Amino acid sequence: MIEKKDIEKLAALSRIEVSEEEKDILRKDMESILAYVSQIKEAVSEVPPKEAGELRNVMREDNNPHHKGAYTKEIMDEVPDKESGYVKVKQIL
Amino acid sequence: MSIDLKTLTIKKAHEHLTKGDFSVAELSEAYLKNIEVHNKNINAYLEVFDDIKEQTKGAQKLIESKTSGVLTGIPIAVKDNILIQGKRASSASKILEGYTATYDAMVIKKLKAGGAVFLGRTNMDEFAMGGSTENSAFGPTKNPHDISRVPGGSSGGSAAAVAMDGALAALGSDTGGSIRQPAAFCGLVGLKPTYGAVSRYGLMAMASSLDQIGPFGKTVEDAEILFNAIKGHDPMDSTSISDEMVKRKPSSERKLTIGVPKDIVDSPGIDADVLKNFNEGIANLKNKGYSIKEVSLPNAHFALSVYYIIMPAEASTNLARFDGVRYGLSKKGATPFEDYAKTRGEGFGREVRRRILLGTYVLSSGYYDAYYNRAWSLRNLIGKDFEHAFNEVDVIATPTTPTPAFKIGEKSNDPLAMYLADVFTVPANLIGIPALSVPFGTIDRDGKKLPLGLQLMAPHFEESLLFKVGKDVSEPSTI
Numbered sequence: 001m002i003e004k005k006d007i008e009k010l011a012a013l014s015r016i017e018v019s020e021e022e023k024d025i026l027r028k029d030m031e032s033i034l035a036y037v038s039q040i041k042e043a044v045s046e047v048p049p050k051e052a053g054e055l056r057n058v059m060r061e062d063n064n065p066h067h068k069g070a071y072t073k074e075i076m077d078e079v080p081d082k083e084s085g086y087v088k089v090k091q092i093l
Numbered sequence: 094m095s096i097d098l099k100t101l102t103i104k105k106a107h108e109h110l111t112k113g114d115f116s117v118a119e120l121s122e123a124y125l126k127n128i129e130v131h132n133k134n135i136n137a138y139l140e141v142f143d144d145i146k147e148q149t150k151g152a153q154k155l156i157e158s159k160t161s162g163v164l165t166g167i168p169i170a171v172k173d174n175i176l177i178q179g180k181r182a183s184s185a186s187k188i189l190e191g192y193t194a195t196y197d198a199m200v201i202k203k204l205k206a207g208g209a210v211f212l213g214r215t216n217m218d219e220f221a222m223g224g225s226t227e228n229s230a231f232g233p234t235k236n237p238h239d240i241s242r243v244p245g246g247s248s249g250g251s252a253a254a255v256a257m258d259g260a261l262a263a264l265g266s267d268t269g270g271s272i273r274q275p276a277a278f279c280g281l282v283g284l285k286p287t288y289g290a291v292s293r294y295g296l297m298a299m300a301s302s303l304d305q306i307g308p309f310g311k312t313v314e315d316a317e318i319l320f321n322a323i324k325g326h327d328p329m330d331s332t333s334i335s336d337e338m339v340k341r342k343p344s345s346e347r348k349l350t351i352g353v354p355k356d357i358v359d360s361p362g363i364d365a366d367v368l369k370n371f372n373e374g375i376a377n378l379k380n381k382g383y384s385i386k387e388v389s390l391p392n393a394h395f396a397l398s399v400y401y402i403i404m405p406a407e408a409s410t411n412l413a414r415f416d417g418v419r420y421g422l423s424k425k426g427a428t429p430f431e432d433y434a435k436t437r438g439e440g441f442g443r444e445v446r447r448r449i450l451l452g453t454y455v456l457s458s459g460y461y462d463a464y465y466n467r468a469w470s471l472r473n474l475i476g477k478d479f480e481h482a483f484n485e486v487d488v489i490a491t492p493t494t495p496t497p498a499f500k501i502g503e504k505s506n507d508p509l510a511m512y513l514a515d516v517f518t519v520p521a522n523l524i525g526i527p528a529l530s531v532p533f534g535t536i537d538r539d540g541k542k543l544p545l546g547l548q549l550m551a552p553h554f555e556e557s558l559l560f561k562v563g564k565d566v567s568e569p570s571t572i
Contacts, residue, residue, distance in 0.1 A: 010453045011434075016441065030451060034451075034454070040467050040468055077195075080422075
């Protein structure tokens with residue numbers, strides 16, 4: 001059972017504002033989707049443990065850096081709120 | 094000469110362009126005229142680019158200097174989640190309002206180098222989440238075969254653009270069927286390549302263990318040409334596979350065997366006419382000399398559930414980057430928390446919010462083992478099923494979709510019903526194998542002929558096998 005407070009918790013965890021009206025819609029949707037996907041619990045008991053597959057690190061040589069500032073203008077142009085070349089955010093502490 | 098877009102293929106267009114029968118500009122102009130007429134009804138394109146003239150001039154120069162390739166001057170449509178430097182890219186979401194791409198995706202770099210012409214960016218389900226293109230923040234795309242129906246999704250705009258002769262070929266992305274299903278609904282060929290075959294650098298990530306970029310074309314040959322142009326290792330995508338790993342033994346000339354998985358084809362949700370058409374497709378392959386064999390995929394019926402756990406889990410993580418700080422929509426509240434929550438609450442559409450919440454749920458402590466971990470175990474088990482099956486057969490065939498294109502609005506208020514339409518396409522993404530949808534047959538609904546697709550799946554990196562069988566599936570008379 002998914003309750004309204006579960007939706008509120010999930011919405012807070014995922015930083016999404018949800019209206020009162022939508023909470024109920026999402027609750028019903030989630031309940032029917034979770035009821036469906038819960039069929040995986042019926043799978044035969046000898047389900048093998050999760051395998052990570054072939055694990056390999058993908059590294060690159062630490063060389064050939066690009067010129068300082070080569071991409072700065074394009075990237076900073078996209079920032080909604082900025083000041084003197086910095087991304088501006090609200091005070092956190 | 095007048096250009097007959099209906100029967101045009103990439104190869105034919107290339108021959109005409111090199112012979113000088115028509116120019117690159119004339120070819121693009123012919124498509125732009127069609128877009129002008131049809132796009133207001135179909136809504137395939139979100140934007141038609143304003144620099145097509147410059148693009149065609151560049152391509153024409155390549156042709157005149159005899160340094161052109163097969164894609165030089167070929168007009169292509171690009172899904173709105175693939176970045177082209179200096180162009181808007183929105184994933185059909187309000188949260189990327191005003192965003193301009195700061196670099197080219199690797200697939201775009203490759204096509205630019207080949208002289209392809211990008212006509213515009215195409216509509217899609219927001220962040221590639223959906224199977225109908227109804228989840229776009231910019232209105233649904235309609236199916237050119239019947240505008241009361243969906244074109245499929247999430248790459249519905251790319252499919253509709255090609256089907257309405259608004260582009261010769263297109264790029265899409267496929268996480269659970271988002272190329273193959275719209276290809277089937279719009280009467281096109283669509284390929285989901287092997288996981289790692291095509292670089293995803295510059296593709297907006299939805300579910301990183303499933304996403305692949307792939308081509309749409311009117312013929313198998315067109316899809317093959319486009320795939321060959323975009324594939325290959327890219328150091329900027331750590332999941333892309335090095336070219337040595339891809340090299341395989343040339344397949345022998347022996348008689349090929351097609352496997353039919355009764356376990357999933359006989360699923361209760363399949364339309365009777367779709368099943369009949371599929372059986373005709375298999376009989377057709379038998380007539381062409383293939384052996385047909387039943388194969389067993391005992392765990393494949395769990396694929397949809399596994400997919401709808403893993404995909405939202407990964408999407409909820411990937412979409413955390415959209416917070417209004419670095420790009421796109423930015424809404425302000427009293428605290429940083431409120432800034433994020435307002436931006437994401439207003440910027441994301443309903444389906445995206447739903448999947449982020451679902452993903453957050455299956456990843457939260459207390460549910461992680463029951464859902465996410467168990468789904469991963471089953472994902473491995475399904476992979477083993479396919480491995481066993483591919484010991485007995487070369488290619489596995491299913492219908493691409495359980496029904497033909499459905500009506501706009503028919504499933505938009507029932508997310509679960511929408512999800513069930515992915516039943517045949519998700520296994521290939523879960524295992525990472527290549528899968529091709531080829532048009533085969535039509536079905537009559539309300540006096541309209543709706544196309545259907547036949548899906549072929551092969552072992553990792555065996556795309557060439559899919560193209561070979563795919564060419565035998567497609568009805569030679571159509572093009």
